[in-house]
Amino acid sequence: MNIKPFPVAVVGLGPGSQPEDPDLAYMPLPREIDSFDQPTLPTSEEVEHLHAAKQVIADLIAQLQGYQGDAEVYPVQDISQLDAANRQLINQLLGEGEVSCRVKLLDGRELDMQESVFAGIWRVLESSADGQLLADRIEACPIPAAVWQAARAFGKAELDIPTLPEQLMNAGPVLTEIAAAMQNPGSEAHITNFSLLPMSPADMDCLDAILGPGNSGVFSRGYGKCRIMATSLANVWRVQYFNGMNSILLDTLEITRIPEVALASADDLADSLDRLQEAWQWLQGEY
Template identity: 35%
Template sequence: MPSYRVGSLNGRSRQAAMLISDIAATLAVQKAGQPGRLFDIFEFDDDDKKLITQTLGNGEVCGVAALPSGVLAQFQEAVMAGVWHIRFTDPAGDLIAEYIEVAPIPMAVRRACTALPTLISHGPEPPGAMNVMPLMTEIGNRMVQYRDGDPAHVIILSLFPMSIEDVNFLQVTLGAGPVQLTSRGYRPCRVAAAGARNVWSVQFYDNMGKIVVDMLQIVDIPAVAIATEEDFRSSAAHLRDVEEAYFK
């Protein structure tokens, strides 16, 4: 629950109050498999934006997505899962758009991945390799077989005996993609798109910052970052409570 200062709400805006009501109504009907809804707040004044940000708070997931156009999307999930605050900046770093989005994951994340290649290519087996070539074959085959909506194919790298040569070859071949995010859930997690379509690095950390599970997932978006339909309904109820307590 975000913290509120009574003084900061005395001059609350009708525009901000209406937005909170609209977000709650959208959460109540949002479906996991449907496109999300954007609420444009770019032209809201600074006080309204501050009030909206304070009301929504900061949740577990945040990240960045570099769009093919060169625009960078920075996103932060609210305390209410499935609500995202997204800021778009141009290559010069200037803010060009700002939205609140109700969606399983920001649309910008999917858009950022559209230009990625659907196949991977690589050179011959490097000296000192142990398991990387069969691993590359498995990744390539799963990429070809994958269809939107399929469950993730998970490859737990932590369980593979891999040499330094294997790791380097894998990293160079897959490359770095346009999306990076972190989740501060039950166990901290970092998720990064590879430079190939539907290939993601997912790493879970302990409280000391040590990797405890290192995996690749072949999937459109890893589930750890996605809000579910249950999340939407819970968030709708939570936001209605906040609206009733502070905006009515």
């Protein structure tokens, strides 16, 4: 089963509504900052018979009420077995938000993750190497743990610095800094801001070649376009911000489990719980 584009049946206008580009290209920035819009929901009479989907939402709300913010153990609802009508209600309720993730696991499986209009509530599709859908679930968390777990499993634990061309300006010291930070990780991210350093094009080409590509990426089209890409090194991420012309505004490297900018906050999740409860009351005819 082909899982691209992301199979959300009802999508509103605005950021996040654009079709997914298979090459992970970026669409133009939104001209306005959108506030939260409650999804357009059917009446309670129209969904009275959709008990399975409503039970999924009720169970998710109950799990969220007891969730303490753990990065690895968090609410999960498997909806793989829902029929088309119940799945459509889930699609309509969750909608499509502004952040998506893509992960390729070591065994060839792929994960496509789309944050819903409720921050911190994610739709996760798992597919086989040949594109067959294996699982469909809802995860409620700052970010699905597979994003950083897979990147860490794929990445090398140490940076071996090769002999560098003499004409480089600052690639050598930057690589030495990265290697040292990898050996002594702190509680806070170690950030190298390439936008503020005198880096030549040859320096950046050298760094790109040595850092290499990873297997996880996070993409945001919210307040500004942001791309967070794992490298071939464990816990080393490239974080880039773009303007409306797809030019880089800020180019950084972060050594951390996962850059903080990728995470939904505790306040985001608390707000999403409130919004989900409002939607539940609507579906029950109690709102």
